[in-house]
Amino acid sequence: MDEPTLVLSRGDVAALFDADTAYDSQVRAFTAIGQGAARPSAKIMLEHPGLDDLCFTYASRLLPFGAVCKFGSVNPGNAERGIPTISATVLALDAGTGRLAAIIEGTEITTRRTAAATMVAVEALAVPGPLEVAIVGTGVQAAAHVRALAARGRTVEVRIAGRSAQRAASLANELAADTGLTVRGAADVRSAVAGADVVVLGTTSHTPVLDAGWVAGGTLVVSLGSISPTRCEVGQDLLARAARVVVDDRHSAQVQAGPVVAGLASGRLAAADLTGLGEVLVGLAAGRGGDDEIVFYNSTGIGLQDAAAAAAVIATARDRGAGQHLDLSQ
Missing domain, CATH: 3.40.50.720 (NAD(P)-binding Rossmann-like Domain)
Structure with a gap:
C-alpha cells in the first residue's frame, strides 16, 4: 500500500526550515556539485514578448534522496502588491518507489534557500x-x-x-x-x-x-x-x-x-x-x-538547491510529525 503523501504549507516550511537548516542544505547542494557527485539539470523557462512575467520548471535529484520537481512563476508586479514575486510548488518523490512523497509550498522554501x-x-x-x-x-x-x-x-x-x-x-x-x-x-x-x-x-x-x-x-x-x-x-x-x-x-x-x-x-x-x-x-x-x-x-x-532544501524540510517534518497527509491512492 502507498504511504500517504506529506503536505507542507507555507507555515510548515517557515517553522521547519530555519536559517541554519537552510544554510546547511545549500552547502550540501553546492559541495555535491563541486565534487561532481550531482549534476544540475536544465531549467525550462518561458517568457513572452510584452509580458514581464515568466514561468519555469525543472527536475533534479540529490542522492540518496528522491527526485524533486519545482514549477513556478516570476511576477515582478507582485512587489507592488506586497506579495512574493516568485510563486512555486515543489513535488518530491520517494527514493525507493518513485511515488509522490511530498507536496511542499514552494514560495517560502525558495525564498529561504535563495x-x-x-x-x-x-x-x-x-x-x-x-x-x-x-x-x-x-x-x-x-x-x-x-x-x-x-x-x-x-x-x-x-x-x-x-x-x-x-x-x-x-x-x-x-x-x-x-x-x-x-x-x-x-x-x-x-x-x-x-x-x-x-x-x-x-x-x-x-x-x-x-x-x-x-x-x-x-x-x-x-x-x-x-x-x-x-x-x-x-x-x-x-x-x-x-x-x-x-x-x-x-x-x-x-x-x-x-x-x-x-x-x-x-x-x-x-x-x-x-x-x-x-x-x-x-x-x-x-x-x-x-x-x-x-x-x-x-x-x-538551480534545481539541486531545491532538492537539498526539500530533503531537509521533509526530514525535519518527519522527525517532528509536522504537516498533513493526503492519500492520493483512493
Missing part, C-alpha cells in the same frame, strides 16, 4: 571580517536576506535602497526591530552601495540598477534577479571590473544569466572565465585573489 545560498556565497567570496551590506530591492528577498545575514553574525550594518526611499526606510525600520541589526534605508542605490563590502541586487530588472563606478575594490556583488537572458541587473561595465565571475552553475549561466549571456555574446567573457560556486567550496578554484578584487556572483537558481 537567501541561504547567498550566505554561502558571502562566506566563500566576500572579504574576511565584519561586513557592511547594501541590498537593492525592497521585496521579499530583501527581508529574507537581512534575516539570513543576522543569523550568520558577520554583518555590522545593512543599507536598503529601492525605487521608493520611503518604502526602503520603512522596511529597514521593521527589519532592525526584528533582527537587532543596524538596518538603514538609503536615499538611493549609490548612497547604499558606498563603502559596502557586499552588494545584493534583488530586483528583476531588464536594465542595470548598479553603476560599476559606484563599487569599491574588494566588493562582492551578488545578482539574484539576472535569471534570464533579458534580465541584467548589472551591465558589462561591472563585468569589466570584476576579477572573477562566479555562478551557481556554469552551464546554466551561459544560457540564462543575463549579464553572462551578454558578456559571452560580446566577447568580453569566455566560458572558461566562469567559476562555479561549488568549485570554490571544495577548493578546486579560488573565490578571490585578494581583498581589493571585485567579485561578481550571478545566481540564477
Whole structure:
C-alpha cells in the first residue's frame, strides 16, 4: 500500500526550515556539485514578448534522496502588491518507489534557500571580517536576506535602497526591530552601495540598477534577479571590473544569466572565465585573489538547491510529525 503523501504549507516550511537548516542544505547542494557527485539539470523557462512575467520548471535529484520537481512563476508586479514575486510548488518523490512523497509550498522554501545560498556565497567570496551590506530591492528577498545575514553574525550594518526611499526606510525600520541589526534605508542605490563590502541586487530588472563606478575594490556583488537572458541587473561595465565571475552553475549561466549571456555574446567573457560556486567550496578554484578584487556572483537558481532544501524540510517534518497527509491512492 502507498504511504500517504506529506503536505507542507507555507507555515510548515517557515517553522521547519530555519536559517541554519537552510544554510546547511545549500552547502550540501553546492559541495555535491563541486565534487561532481550531482549534476544540475536544465531549467525550462518561458517568457513572452510584452509580458514581464515568466514561468519555469525543472527536475533534479540529490542522492540518496528522491527526485524533486519545482514549477513556478516570476511576477515582478507582485512587489507592488506586497506579495512574493516568485510563486512555486515543489513535488518530491520517494527514493525507493518513485511515488509522490511530498507536496511542499514552494514560495517560502525558495525564498529561504535563495537567501541561504547567498550566505554561502558571502562566506566563500566576500572579504574576511565584519561586513557592511547594501541590498537593492525592497521585496521579499530583501527581508529574507537581512534575516539570513543576522543569523550568520558577520554583518555590522545593512543599507536598503529601492525605487521608493520611503518604502526602503520603512522596511529597514521593521527589519532592525526584528533582527537587532543596524538596518538603514538609503536615499538611493549609490548612497547604499558606498563603502559596502557586499552588494545584493534583488530586483528583476531588464536594465542595470548598479553603476560599476559606484563599487569599491574588494566588493562582492551578488545578482539574484539576472535569471534570464533579458534580465541584467548589472551591465558589462561591472563585468569589466570584476576579477572573477562566479555562478551557481556554469552551464546554466551561459544560457540564462543575463549579464553572462551578454558578456559571452560580446566577447568580453569566455566560458572558461566562469567559476562555479561549488568549485570554490571544495577548493578546486579560488573565490578571490585578494581583498581589493571585485567579485561578481550571478545566481540564477538551480534545481539541486531545491532538492537539498526539500530533503531537509521533509526530514525535519518527519522527525517532528509536522504537516498533513493526503492519500492520493483512493
